[in-house]
Amino acid sequence: MTGMRSAARGAAPPKARAPGFTALIAAAALSVTGCAQGAGDPSLASDSASAADVADSSDGAESGASSAESGAASSESEPDSGASSSPAAEDAESESEPEELLEEQEIAEILLTESELPFTPDRHSTFTGLDFFQEQLAVEEDIYAENFGDGACAAAMDRVNAELVGESPQGGVVQEYEHQLEDRTESLYVWMLGLEEPQDSAAVWDQVLDACAGTPLRGETDSVQVKPFEAQEFEGIELDMDVHNGEDMVEVLGYSASVDYGRHLLMVSAANMEAETFSTIVELQAEKLAAYRYENAD
Numbered sequence: 400m401t402g403m404r405s406a407a408r409g410a411a412p413p414k415a416r417a418p419g420f421t422a423l424i425a426a427a428a429l430s431v432t433g434c435a436q437g438a439g440d441p442s443l444a445s446d447s448a449s450a451a452d453v454a455d456s457s458d459g460a461e462s463g464a465s466s467a468e469s470g471a472a473s474s475e476s477e478p479d480s481g482a483s484s485s486p487a488a489e490d491a492e493s494e495s496e497p498e499e500l501l502e503e504q505e506i507a508e509i510l511l512t513e514s515e516l517p518f519t520p521d522r523h524s525t526f527t528g529l530d531f532f533q534e535q536l537a538v539e540e541d542i543y544a545e546n547f548g549d550g551a552c553a554a555a556m557d558r559v560n561a562e563l564v565g566e567s568p569q570g571g572v573v574q575e576y577e578h579q580l581e582d583r584t585e586s587l588y589v590w591m592l593g594l595e596e597p598q599d600s601a602a603v604w605d606q607v608l609d610a611c612a613g614t615p616l617r618g619e620t621d622s623v624q625v626k627p628f629e630a631q632e633f634e635g636i637e638l639d640m641d642v643h644n645g646e647d648m649v650e651v652l653g654y655s656a657s658v659d660y661g662r663h664l665l666m667v668s669a670a671n672m673e674a675e676t677f678s679t680i681v682e683l684q685a686e687k688l689a690a691y692r693y694e695n696a697d
Contacts, residue, residue: 496661496692500593503527506572509665509691510589510684513576517679518585520576532568532592536560543623547616552625555610562603563657563664569593571663583651585672589684591665598664600657601634608636630678631685633658633667637674656681660688 501509513523540560543553571592578585604627611625620643628637635656641648654677655668667684669677 497663497695498661500569500662501591503570503572506591506593506663509591509660509688510572510574511680511687512574515683515687516576516587517676517683518578520587521579522575522577524575526573526575527571529568529570531573532564532571536564543616546618546621547623548618550614550616552607552611552614552616555607556616556625559603559607562606563598563600563666564592565594565596565598567595569595569662583671585676586670587672587680588668589666589680591660591663594662594664597662598659600659600664604634604636604657628654628656630656630681633681633685652677658685658688660692 513520540557543556544550547553569592571590573588573590576587576589578587607625608627615622615624622641624639626637626639628635633656635654638653640651640653642651643649651671652674653668653670654672655666657664657666659665665684665688667677667681669680
């Protein structure tokens, strides 16, 4: 984990400021603005009950199983930090990854559930199918170019969503959580998407980091610094944003981190969240994926 600070230096921006403010996080592999809009759109929540029911009904059992069996998974595939990066360990991991696409019910078993989070969310929504991914993520926007001008970093941020989702997403599950605090609302999105071909999401993040290395994006009032994020096998970016809320400058952190699992992309994204909280959530999700991988190994 690199250079993370607290989630806010001052009060969170007022709701009137929120659309433009949260749009800055849109290219962090999850459109926070799009999620907030989609939550009220029944078409994006089609068939959500089935995935939500699976997650809720297995909530308690999975929580215990994840803790117990993820330890076994770690000792089996990663006995120590050196072995985790060895060719033998990588081969064993790739052999345990599914060649076929997972069903929505299986994806729901992998994603963190409400009771497994380090906080109690005030709101939880589930989305399944393709509408969310195709309408909210797989569209190349010009949000960064419009706010910060033309440049390699802005262009990379504007196209990262479309590159990660690809041209032919196959369906997935999104879990959206909100946590109300006195000075801000934490937003968390955990999702998995099936892809036509295996993805190399780490390479996509590397392209963004190369384009943005040492060059913060600066607009008339706002600025964004893009930094690398790593935890367990997840890789991604941290967005350190200084935003004028109409009265003061506030600092807000956004994060997105992913890992490839066969023909699937597993993503954890958050905004307005403490660095330590996000890192904990990513580690919990990595443990749950490891437990699922262990349980379903041939």
